Amino acid sequence: MRIEIREESVIIDGYVNAVERESKPLAKPGRQRKFVEKIKAGAFGRAIKRAKAENRAIRVLLNHDEKRELANTLDATAILKEDNIGLHCHCEIRDAELKEKAAAGKLRGWSFGFYCLKDDYEERRENEEVDHRNVRELILNEVSILDDRKTPAYAGTSIEVRDDDMLEFRAFEDETELIQEEKENDIHEFEHRYMKITAEQPV
16 A cells, blocks of 8 residues: 555555465455455456446545445545455545545555455365355445554454344455655656566566
């Protein structure tokens, strides 16, 4: 997560979750054993396209709080895409509380809430105590910026919505880089710096 504080807004840029990488052990109601999970490549991209086709906003929230919407994809204050690393978010937020938290170093990382449309489980492998879950299709409900009240580490919880539907939350540990600006800068300069940094990251 890279944070740039401007005079009237905060630019937040980073990876919400990585694809094809195993989570920490998770639990889900109805399953006896814990599992590690992978979001399969392409699942986020298809979810973003589906939301766009339905003219449905994917919102950026604070700590999964439905009352604390910070940005969304419909008004282009948030731009979501999937690349070869995972789900990437770039957003510009005009929120006084978030700006204060950013300046105080209280933003910790990302999380996302989703409904699973298609998954499969592989039984535990030799010398392992957990199963393996592959999430192949999902509805991306929201992404959240987490402050110091939450602990991101791709550790997940599940909240039961109704018997046949489960809203699941996943958090992702991400390095935070704070860039404080005294005045407004050209956004292209920031994007150039970001592209240079990510180009050096191993895939």
